[in-house]
Amino acid sequence: MAALPYMQLYIADYLADTMHLSAEEHGAYLLLMFNYWQTGKPIPKNRLAKIARLTNERWVDVEPSLREFFCDNGDEWMHLRIEEDLASVREKLTKKSAAGKASVQARRSRKEADVQTKQERNLTGVQTDVGVVFEHDAGFALIFPDICYHLTHYKPAAADIPVASDNPAHYADAIRYNARTPLQGSLLPLTRLVWA
Structure with a gap:
């Protein structure tokens, strides 16, 4: 001892x-x-x-x-x-x-x-369950936290997305949808639309 x-x-x-x-x-x-x-x-x-x-x-x-x-x-x-x-x-x-x-x-x-x-935690200091951190949008996230949340969490139902076709009326629907949907990668590709 x-x-x-x-x-x-x-x-x-x-x-x-x-x-x-x-x-x-x-x-x-x-x-x-x-x-x-x-x-x-x-x-x-x-x-x-x-x-x-x-x-x-x-x-x-x-x-x-x-x-x-x-x-x-x-x-x-x-x-x-x-x-x-x-x-x-x-x-x-x-x-x-x-x-x-x-x-x-x-x-x-x-x-x-x-x-x-x-x-x-992401760069804003807010604890989330999101696996992706938008490092390049740190300033944007501080100013518009609701939009950032919408960008990472909002998934539109398939019925909400208008179908783009060669019909100009459908083209107008796609433009209206894209105008009210925040940028998140679910936009309709407008370049697909070609008129004869």
Whole structure:
């Protein structure tokens, strides 16, 4: 486990529990607690004297006083208060990690949605369902938005389109139809009409 940035030391609790310790025992106890916190796991019994920075002879004198603060599970010494604090910190770190991942996912989704929205917009900034963007008509679209909409969406029914023929009367109908129909490619071809 990576070293944790801080360790809560409840001074009042510490002093109340350790009033009977000598200065040497205080130092050894604090060093054992700090090592426990840094490693995040119980301390092996064969390393206790070394971590407390005591010789084996001095450790024999100090060990009985410090044993009351730890649980001896055979191979290691466990500190219950530090275990509780470690569990709390690990839980907070897990929650922060999950929140960070959720935040990254939300930003990624928002970014993808923005890209998709930009692709759906035409140059006028109006969102449409139209797949074709008339880039050359951008100024025209700003001035005449209704006509632009009509150009892209209006599809006349077949019955509305007059039939062009060689008959001059039909030619007049085609001219009237073309005059009231906006330019959209559905105009009747007037060049077809030839008189004999």
